[in-house]
Amino acid sequence: xxxxxxxxxxxxxxxxxxxxxxxxxxxxxxxxxxxxxxxxxxxxxxxxxxxxxxxxxxxxxxxxxxxxxxxxxxxxxxxxxxxxxxxxxxxxxxxxxxxxxxxxxxxxxxxxxxxxxxxxxxxxxxxxxxxxxxxxxxxxxxxxxxxxxxxxxxxxxxxxxxxxxxxxxxxxxxxxxxxxxxxxxxxxxxxxxxxxxxxxxxxxxxxxxxxxxxxxxxxxxxxxxxxxxxxxxxxxxxxxxxxxxxxxxxxxxxx
Numbered sequence: 001x002x003x004x005x006x007x008x009x010x011x012x013x014x015x016x017x018x019x020x021x022x023x024x025x026x027x028x029x030x031x032x033x034x035x036x037x038x039x040x041x042x043x044x045x046x047x048x049x050x051x052x053x054x055x056x057x058x059x060x061x062x063x064x065x066x067x068x069x070x071x072x073x074x075x076x077x078x079x080x081x082x083x084x085x086x087x088x089x090x091x092x093x094x095x096x097x098x099x100x101x102x103x104x105x106x107x108x109x110x111x112x113x114x115x116x117x118x119x120x121x122x123x124x125x126x127x128x129x130x131x132x133x134x135x136x137x138x139x140x141x142x143x144x145x146x147x148x149x150x151x152x153x154x155x156x157x158x159x160x161x162x163x164x165x166x167x168x169x170x171x172x173x174x175x176x177x178x179x180x181x182x183x184x185x186x187x188x189x190x191x192x193x194x195x196x197x198x199x200x201x202x203x204x205x206x207x208x209x210x211x212x213x214x215x216x217x218x219x220x221x222x223x224x225x226x227x228x229x230x231x232x233x234x235x236x237x238x239x240x241x242x243x244x245x246x247x248x249x250x251x252x253x254x255x
Contacts, residue, residue: 032069035080039073049148054080056124056150064115066135066145085143087136090197094131099200108134108142109194115144116186123153125182128165129189131196156183167212168192168202175213195221 042050057068067083090108094100100108112134119126127149135145149164159179163170171188173180195203203221206212215221 031084031086033082033084035082037078037080039076039078050078052151053147056119056147056152059122059124059152060119062115062118064111064141064143065118066143083143085135085137085145087138087140089132090134090136090142090193091131093136094196094200100197102198105194105197108197109190111142112144112190112193116190119144119150120156120183120186123155124150125153125160126150126186126189127160127182128169129186129193130166130169131193134193151182153182156181158182160185165189167209168204170216172217172219175216 037050054068054071057066061067066085068080069083070081072079072081099105112129116126116129126144126147128146129144133144133146135143137143151160153160158181160182161179163174163177167175169189169192171180171185174185192203195201204212204215206215
């Protein structure tokens with residue numbers, strides 16, 4: 001981003017010990033978002049997650065991933081200078097405007113798929129992919145954001161054991177409390193996200209966590225009339241769900 005002075009223009013949101021602020025560099029053209037964290041309120045586990053988040057974001061440069069420009073530290077605070085995506089998030093858009101049309105869903109999903117493939121090529125697992133974490137940039141493209149639960153593995157066969165992310169997007173192996181492979185969990189979440197994009201509803205809905213767990217493990221839901229959904233959401237943990245595999249029906253995304 002280069003050296004420049006920053007002028008705060010507003011607050012994007014608050015969450016306990018952190019907040020995101022919209023900031024405009026006074027000597028630079030582009031706006032940025034700054035995540036502000038109170039160091040005095042970060043416990044050991046949160047510090048570990050933050051370190052992973054920073055490491056993962058520093059390793060990623062992709063048109064459909066929110067970029068981390070810089071990390072600035074003061075005595076009491078930590079500032080993450082992020083690319084600004086000012087068009088709101090996908091969840092809010094669908095809740096207010098309704099489900100996406102097929103052409104728009106294809107374009108949007110292709111961008112998300114491209115971002116996830118880039119992450120997995122770098123052995124980075126997002127682990128919290130959901131509509132709330134897909135942001136619209138001012139130029140109309142979408143960007144995957146919020147790497148708070150992300151992790152970096154040595155290779156794609158490394159197993160993980162922490163339940164991360166939103167239960168509504170969680171793969172069956174997470175609900176079984178099993179060690180799991182990272183890429184398939186991300187791709188499962190992509191399938192849930194695609195379902196939400198084209199229907200405006202979630203595939204698995206329940207009023208208790210126990211009922212949600214059972215619904216996800218049993219894999220019972222009604223598919224929309226779009227074959228691509230079948231290629232991504234599949235309840236059998238032995239079925240391949242890697243991002244490189246899911247590109248097989250990409251012809252369905254072509255306009």
